[in-house]
Amino acid sequence: MATTGSLLAGHRAFPRNSKRSQKLGQLIFVVGFFLILELLVRSGILNRLIIAEPSRVLLRLWQDLFTQELWTAFLVTFWEVGVALVMSLLVGLVGGGLLYHYSTVRKALQPVLVGFYSAPAILLYPVFMTLLGPNSLMIITMATIMGAVPISVNLAIGFGGIDPILLKLGRSLNLRGPRLMGKILIPAATPVLFAGFRMGLTFALIAVIGLEFLTYSGGLGRLISWRYSIFDSEGVYAAIAIVCCLAMAVNYALGVMERRIVNRF
């Protein structure tokens, strides 16, 4: 677990100036990219029907913020993503705990589960659509499954990879059950656990948007699909920008949660 320590300690010891210049570099890259894109579309090198100018997308995004269409779609997606994230975490944590506890099951299932999360599982949507119908329940169910798998696999890997000497230290101090979990297991596995959470939450988000798009059942995915079918390219990119903001907000919230948990140890 020396790696965990180096990562955490290294993170704290990272020079502030170097971080600032890194952020500045990122900003320059993003602004530069959109500027070039703007020029390419305006000069006619890129077709406006395929790529909209960033400035027009930004304007459309502003106008969209005052429409009911966008907010209705956003709320549907927000609700589906929220429920799917909570469910993914719950199912993933229970599943991961069971996988860690029953090593035979872990050995048998781990390769299958790892294979599952690298496969395009979203293509199973016709099965779920037949079973549950093209509605939020179907979307949440599929997103939960897709999100829970990486969370449970990472949890089992994280707990399984803990240095045995730390477990021995725990035993020598008579630490057992929930106390062992809180004092050693969870802190030691936190970096791997949060990598799993990030992956799971990203998968769940992709599943929600992708299924809304494919099944035309509502939310931002459906809005993108609708605007795409009427050649409203600015509208498509504006809706995509909203999805990106949602993804960033979820990721940011997870980052804050991770920092708070790490600081508690």
Add this chain to the structure above:
Amino acid sequence: MSVSVSIENVSKTFGVPGTEFVAIKQADAQIQPGEFVSILGPSGCGKSTLLDMVAGLATPSRGTVSIHGQPVTGPDERMAMVFQQMSLLPWRTIQANVEFGLEVRGVGEAQRRRTAREMIDLVGLNGFEEKYPSQLSGGMNQRVAIARALALDPEILLMDEPFGALDEQTRRIMGIELLRIWDKSGKTIVFVTHSISEAIQLSDRILLMSSRPSTIREIIDVPLARPRSIEDLSSETARDIELRVWKVLLEETGAK
């Protein structure tokens, strides 16, 4: 004087019936309070297994280990352990690592902080309280592990090759430091090592184990004066002990 640690007719067998193998067979030893005893023996002879049984982390298949006459049935608050491998919690600062055992035992925060500061001072790591283990050298990390164990104020300190991963120079210096701490604290120390010179440098007695199925083949007194100087360690007495240990080890490993 009462016996601190008593190892009576202890055997340890691993594996299932039919394919089992005997790791330790009928080991016997008595350790007095305040004594510094080393367990030395050929590689893989079960030194750490014997220490684990004393610590209550493993159960003897036969025989008993007792502390002041009470059989050991599990980890006991009168003992604390220092391991060979890096056993600090990497996500905790040095201060928080030293406090860890006290925290687990439910000691209040103010008392914990005070004791940890004292122990950090004792092992000579003042000023490193807010550092992380990854920012310290291997030797410094082992000092922290010793401080963590001492913070529990154990009567018996069990050390499983604590300097095994360190280079020769650091190991010698750590040995001197450990003797200084032992002298101040008056603890009973049971110290597993594979280094003959380390055992001579530190111990009152050496429990010399045979190869597997191992037992305590000889108990060798180290009659060197304390505090021990570098000259003492190259004295004739020290050389005689080294020669005696080497002869047994060569005999046990079958080397000529």
